[in-house]
Amino acid sequence: MFNGKPFRLIGMSGSLRTGSYSNAVLATLREKFAGRADLELYDLAPIPLYNQDFEGDKRPPLVKKLLADIADADGLVLCAPEFNHSIPGVLKNAIDWASRPAFQSVLAYKPVAIMATSRGPLGGARCLEHMRTALDSCLSRIALAREVIITACETKITDGRLVDETSLGFACGAVEALLKEIALWQAAETKQA
Numbered sequence: 001m002f003n004g005k006p007f008r009l010i011g012m013s014g015s016l017r018t019g020s021y022s023n024a025v026l027a028t029l030r031e032k033f034a035g036r037a038d039l040e041l042y043d044l045a046p047i048p049l050y051n052q053d054f055e056g057d058k059r060p061p062l063v064k065k066l067l068a069d070i071a072d073a074d075g076l077v078l079c080a081p082e083f084n085h086s087i088p089g090v091l092k093n094a095i096d097w098a099s100r101p102a103f104q105s106v107l108a109y110k111p112v113a114i115m116a117t118s119r120g121p122l123g124g125a126r127c128l129e130h131m132r133t134a135l136d137s138c139l140s141r142i143a144l145a146r147e148v149i150i151t152a153c154e155t156k157i158t159d160g161r162l163v164d165e166t167s168l169g170f171a172c173g174a175v176e177a178l179l180k181e182i183a184l185w186q187a188a189e190t191k192q193a
Helices: 021-032 061-072 089-098 125-137 165-192
Strands: 007-013 037-042 075-081 111-117
Touching (some): 007 061, 007 089, 021 037, 021 165, 037 061, 061 089, 075 165, 089 125, 111 125
Parallel strands (some): 075 111
16 A cells, blocks of 8 residues: 555466466455455456557557556566466567567566466476566566465365465565565655655
8 A cells, every 4th residue: 555545456367268377366366465455357368469560559459458557557466377488478468568669668667576377396487587587678677575486276276266375475475575666666756756
């Protein structure tokens, strides 16, 4: 909360699958931080594939809305499975659209928390590394927190909610770090005004 208002966060999942573990993590975080932060779960499915021919004034309406919503948000929470040792296409597509124009995009200086989900014991690390690389190139401010990789998700997620206390603690820690980053940034902006 800042000045008595909840922080506005956008949650983006790298999975379109019904019963997605990443969606479940974001939904759980939305509930956990209700009152302190409004976490909107953003539907990336209808966003068209990135095409440089349609930048600027030629952006499709759904892309314009995505960029406006990111600009209006205080921060982002990204959660994704690892696909082929990298970021799932649906999330990378959203990052690509939001990254333009280079170094002046809605992602520039935007606070972001990142996390990954995996059915196996090792998946997610490369996805996080690639998310970090992509967001660093956009000048985003990745919240300093432990790496959040929720493994063996089928044993930690029940009825669409993350129920494993240890994993939930790590995920909540990342969002706490994000909220602190946002509060510090907003306080500095208020001081300068």
